[in-house]
Amino acid sequence: MADREMTQAPLIEFRQVSKFYGRGEATIRALDHVDLQIAAGEFVSIMGPSGSGKSTTMNIIGGLDVPSSGDYLFQGISTSDFSRTQLTMLRRHMLGFVFQGFNLLARTSAVENVELPLVYRGVPAAARRTLALQALEQVGLKGREGHTTQELSGGQQQRVAIARAIVTSPAVLLADEPTGNLDTKTSREIMELISRLNSEHGITVIMVTHEEGIAAYGKRLLRFIDGRLASDHAHVKEPDHVS
Amino acid sequence: MFLETSKLAWRAIRRNLLRSFLTILGVVIGVAAVIAMVTIGNGTTAQVQSELSRLGTNTLFVRPGQWGPGRASAEAKRFEDRDVEAMRNQVSGLRAVAPLNRGTATVIAGGANRSTSVIGTTNDYMIAQDWDLSSGRNFVPAEERGQAACIIGQTVSRELFGAIDPVGQTIRVSNISCPVIGLLQAKGQSGMGDDQDDTIIMPLKLHQRRIGGTNTISSIILSAQDGVPTAKVQSDVESLLRERRRIAIGRDDDFSVSDMSQMAAAMTGTTTLLTGLLGAVAAVSLLVGGIGIMNIMLVSVTERTREIGIRLAIGALEKQVLTQFLVEAVMLSVFGGVTGIMVGLALAYGAVGFLGVPFVTSPSIIIVAFAFSAIIGVVFGYFPARRAAQLNPIDALRHE
Numbered sequence: 001m002a003d004r005e006m007t008q009a010p011l012i013e014f015r016q017v018s019k020f021y022g023r024g025e026a027t028i029r030a031l032d033h034v035d036l037q038i039a040a041g042e043f044v045s046i047m048g049p050s051g052s053g054k055s056t057t058m059n060i061i062g063g064l065d066v067p068s069s070g071d072y073l074f075q076g077i078s079t080s081d082f083s084r085t086q087l088t089m090l091r092r093h094m095l096g097f098v099f100q101g102f103n104l105l106a107r108t109s110a111v112e113n114v115e116l117p118l119v120y121r122g123v124p125a126a127a128r129r130t131l132a133l134q135a136l137e138q139v140g141l142k143g144r145e146g147h148t149t150q151e152l153s154g155g156q157q158q159r160v161a162i163a164r165a166i167v168t169s170p171a172v173l174l175a176d177e178p179t180g181n182l183d184t185k186t187s188r189e190i191m192e193l194i195s196r197l198n199s200e201h202g203i204t205v206i207m208v209t210h211e212e213g214i215a216a217y218g219k220r221l222l223r224f225i226d227g228r229l230a231s232d233h234a235h236v237k238e239p240d241h242v243s
Numbered sequence: 244m245f246l247e248t249s250k251l252a253w254r255a256i257r258r259n260l261l262r263s264f265l266t267i268l269g270v271v272i273g274v275a276a277v278i279a280m281v282t283i284g285n286g287t288t289a290q291v292q293s294e295l296s297r298l299g300t301n302t303l304f305v306r307p308g309q310w311g312p313g314r315a316s317a318e319a320k321r322f323e324d325r326d327v328e329a330m331r332n333q334v335s336g337l338r339a340v341a342p343l344n345r346g347t348a349t350v351i352a353g354g355a356n357r358s359t360s361v362i363g364t365t366n367d368y369m370i371a372q373d374w375d376l377s378s379g380r381n382f383v384p385a386e387e388r389g390q391a392a393c394i395i396g397q398t399v400s401r402e403l404f405g406a407i408d409p410v411g412q413t414i415r416v417s418n419i420s421c422p423v424i425g426l427l428q429a430k431g432q433s434g435m436g437d438d439q440d441d442t443i444i445m446p447l448k449l450h451q452r453r454i455g456g457t458n459t460i461s462s463i464i465l466s467a468q469d470g471v472p473t474a475k476v477q478s479d480v481e482s483l484l485r486e487r488r489r490i491a492i493g494r495d496d497d498f499s500v501s502d503m504s505q506m507a508a509a510m511t512g513t514t515t516l517l518t519g520l521l522g523a524v525a526a527v528s529l530l531v532g533g534i535g536i537m538n539i540m541l542v543s544v545t546e547r548t549r550e551i552g553i554r555l556a557i558g559a560l561e562k563q564v565l566t567q568f569l570v571e572a573v574m575l576s577v578f579g580g581v582t583g584i585m586v587g588l589a590l591a592y593g594a595v596g597f598l599g600v601p602f603v604t605s606p607s608i609i610i611v612a613f614a615f616s617a618i619i620g621v622v623f624g625y626f627p628a629r630r631a632a633q634l635n636p637i638d639a640l641r642h643e
Contacts, residue, residue, distance in 0.1 A: 121558065
C-alpha cells in the first residue's frame with residue numbers, strides 16, 4: 001500500500017454494502033446497499049431503532065461479520081476476499097472494541113485484562129506490563145491495576161475495557177452502547193474519556209447508541225432505518241452535560 | 244507464547260479445582276491401574292526367574308508324559324528303579340540322579356499335628372536341589388534301603404517342636420513312626436508362592452511302601468556336572484529312555500526331559516500373558532478417562548463461549564484459541580497421568596510387600612503411561628478445542 005493512497009482514501013468506506021440473513025421468503029435485509037465514508041480522526045455516532053442495521057454496520061466495520069454483497073474498504077483496501085485470519089489481523093492491529101457489557105475476563109486483574117491483546121500480538125511480558133499500566137493511567141485507573149473484575153464498579157470496568165481497547169494504539173475505537181449499563185453520572189465520565197481520546201489522541205471513534213444525549217458527544221451523526229442510511233450530518237445538538 | 248498459554252490453562256484449571264480433579268480421576272485410575280498391574284507382574288516374573296536360576300541351570304527334570312495341554316500324563320508309564328540305575332550307569336556327566344515321589348500326609352508329634360508335603364527320594368536329591376542341613380545328617384545306606392528316617396523342613400519343625408531341636412525326636416507320618424535325623428536349612432517361598440520349608444524328606448523305599456503304595460517312581464531330577472552341557476545330557480537321557488520304553492522311531496516320546504530354562508520360559512510366559520491381559524483391561528479404563536476429559540472440555544467451551552468471543556474480538560487467532568484449549572486438555576490429562584503413575588507405584592509397592600515379591604519398576608511402562616496420557620489429552624481435547632476456535636465471535640459475544 002502506497003503512502004499517497006493511504007492519505008487520500010477514507011479510513012473506512014462502504015460501497016453498496018448489503019447484508020442478508022436467512023434464505024428465500026424468510027430473508028432479513030439487515031443492510032440494504034449502504035454507501036458510507038469515514039475519515040481518520042472523526043467521532044461518529046450511529047443511532048437507529050433495533051433491527052435498523054446499526055449493529056450489523058459495527059460488526060462489519062469491526063471485521064466480525066462480512067457483507068453479503070458490496071465492498072468494505074479499510075484504508076482503501078478491499079476486505080471482500082479477506083480470510084478469517086486476515087480479518088483477525090485487521091482487528092488486532094487497527095481496531096479496539098468497547099462493548100455494552102464490558103466483556104472483561106472474570107477473576108482476572110485489571111492489568112491482565114488490558115495486557116490480553118498484547119499477549120496475542122506477542123509483546124514481551126515486561127513491555128506488555130508497561131504499556132498496560134500506561135493505558136490504565138490514561139483512563140484514570142492508576143492504583144487499581146491489581147483489582148479483579150468483580151472488585152471494580154461498572155464505570156471502572158468500562159474504563160478497563162477502554163484501556164484494553166486503546167493499549168494497542170488502534171486507528172479506530174469501536175464502541176457498542178458503551179454507556180448502556182451505566183448510570184447518568186458514570187456515563188458522562190466515560191463519554192468525556194472517549195471524547196478526549198478522540199480529540200487529544202486522534203483516535204477515530206465510531207459509537208452505536210440509542211440515547212440522543214450520548215450520541216451528541218459525536219461530531220457526526222448517522223441514523224439507520226430499515227437497513228438504510230436515513231440521515232448523515234454533522235451533529236448540531238450539544239451534549240447533554242453542556243448547559 | 245507457550246508459557247502464556249500454559250499460564251492461562253493453569254488458571255482455567257485452578258478456577259474449577261473440584262471439577263478438574265473429577266475430570267482427571269478417570270485418567271488417574273486408568274494410569275494407576277496400568278502401572279500397578281505391570282509393576283506387580285514384573286515383580287512376580289523377577290521372583291520366578293531368580294528362584295529358577297537359584298535352582299541351577301544344570302538341573303533336568305524327567306517326567307512321564309508330555310508337558311502341555313491335551314497330553315494326559317496319567318496314562319504314561321511311570322519310571323522304575325531300573326531306569327534310575329540305567330541313567331546312573333549309562334549317562335556320563337551326571338552329578339546326581341534323584342528319583343522323586345511326592346505325597347501329602349498328616350504328621351504328628353506330641354500333641355501337634357500338621358498336613359504337609361512328603362517327599363520320597365535319595366541323598367542325591369539334596370545335591371540336585373541344593374538343600375543343606377542346618378543340623379543332623381543325611382540318610383545312611385540302611386535307611387536308603389527303606390529303614391524309617393525323616394529329614395524335616397524349618398516350618399514343620401517350628402509347628403511341631405517350637406524352639407526344641409527336632410533331631411533325635413520321633414514323628415508319626417501316616418502311621419509310620421519315623422525318627423528325625425536331620426533339619427533342613429530355610430529356603431523360604433518358591434516362585435509359585437508355596438513354602439518350600441513346609442516339607443518332610445524320607446527314603447524313597449519307605450515312601451513307596453508306606454505312603455505311595457507303589458514301587459514305581461513319578462519323576463527323576465538330574466543334575467549335570469559343572470561344564471557338562473545340559474543339552475547333551477538331555478539328549479542322552481532321552482535316547483536311553485526311548486530305548487528302555489521301547490518307543491518306535493517316529494513316535495513321540497511318552498516322557499519329557501526339561502531343563503530350568505524351559506520351565507522358566509513356560510512360567511514367565513504365563514505371568515507375561517496375565518500382565519498383558521490386566522494391562523489391557525487397565526488401558527480400557529484409560530480410554531474411558533479420556534472420554535471424561537472430552538466431555539468436560541466440551542462443557543467448558545460452552546461455559547466460556549463469551550470469553551472465547553472476547554478473545555477472538557480483540558485479536559486472538561483461531562489457532563491461538565485452539566492451542567489454549569488443547570493445552571488445557573493436555574495439562575489436565577498429564578496431571579492425571581503423573582498422579583496416576585505415583586498412585587500406581589504406591590499401590591504396587593504395597594502389593595509387592597504383601598505378596599513378598601520384589602518391587603521392580605519399569606521405566607519404559609512409566610514413560611509409555613505418561614506419553615499415553617498426554618496423547619489422550621491431545622486426541623480428546625482436539626474436538627472441543629476446535630469447536631471453541633471456530634465459534635463466530637458475534638454469536639460468542641452475545642452468548643449469556
